[in-house]
Amino acid sequence: DAKTTQPTSMDCAEGRAANLPCNHSTISGNEYVYWYRQIHSQGPQYIIHGLKNNETNEMASLIITEDRKSSTLILPHATLRDTAVYYCIVYGRGSWGKLQFGAGTQVVVTP
Amino acid sequence: DADVTQTPRNRITKTGKRIMLECSQTKGHDRMYWYRQDPGLGLRLIYYSFDVKDINKGEISDGYSVSRQAQAKFSLSLESAIPNQTALYFCATSDLQRNEQFFGPGTRLTVL
Numbered sequence: 001d002a003k004t005t006q007p008t009s010m011d012c013a014e015g016r017a018a019n020l021p022c023n024h025s026t027i028s029g030n031e032y033v034y035w036y037r038q039i040h041s042q043g044p045q046y047i048i049h050g051l052k053n054n055e056t057n058e059m060a061s062l063i064i065t066e067d068r069k070s071s072t073l074i075l076p077h078a079t080l081r082d083t084a085v086y087y088c089i090v091y092g093r094g095s096w097g098k099l100q101f102g103a104g105t106q107v108v109v110t111p
Numbered sequence: 112d113a114d115v116t117q118t119p120r121n122r123i124t125k126t127g128k129r130i131m132l133e134c135s136q137t138k139g140h141d142r143m144y145w146y147r148q149d150p151g152l153g154l155r156l157i158y159y160s161f162d163v164k165d166i167n168k169g170e171i172s173d174g175y176s177v178s179r180q181a182q183a184k185f186s187l188s189l190e191s192a193i194p195n196q197t198a199l200y201f202c203a204t205s206d207l208q209r210n211e212q213f214f215g216p217g218t219r220l221t222v223l
Binding site: 034036041044046049087091097098099101102103104 | 115142144146151152153154155156159161169199201203205210211212213214215216217219
């Protein structure tokens, strides 16, 4: 599976959009980009995933560049409850369900 | 996620003891996973199972064993616990199609 690179940490003001970058320059054509988050030692929570088109759900939007070498997770209106570690994971069907978690990005939303 | 439960939630034990962590799910998923998480690090896969008769090692299976007693139950055992197995342990499930994994609340294990 392709590796991902994320910033170690970032801050965001409450009510503002949080834009979380992820680089995955070695991604293959059949690999998806998944995002999970983990709030203070709770079990990780699935956010969103995509292959090449931009995706949006009730939690976030995922923007994948045309060359698919990077992506951005957007939390449109960050709240204090969005403070968490965010993991960007590249997953291919050949991974047989196995997710490779890196260190993620610690996002702190401040009042 | 209340659909995935883990017991116990916290456990303190001594070196050399046998420990079993249990996971149950009501989501009807075939796939189940055990991960461990050390402080400041991401999750690492210990074992995974795609159905009752299927057990596979993950990246850090040494010192652990698992049992898939039913579709809904997946247990992790430490045959002889050692201090460096002190960690947070998560169980997860997913279905065949989406690979959206649902995680339990975790078990905090301390081995003295």
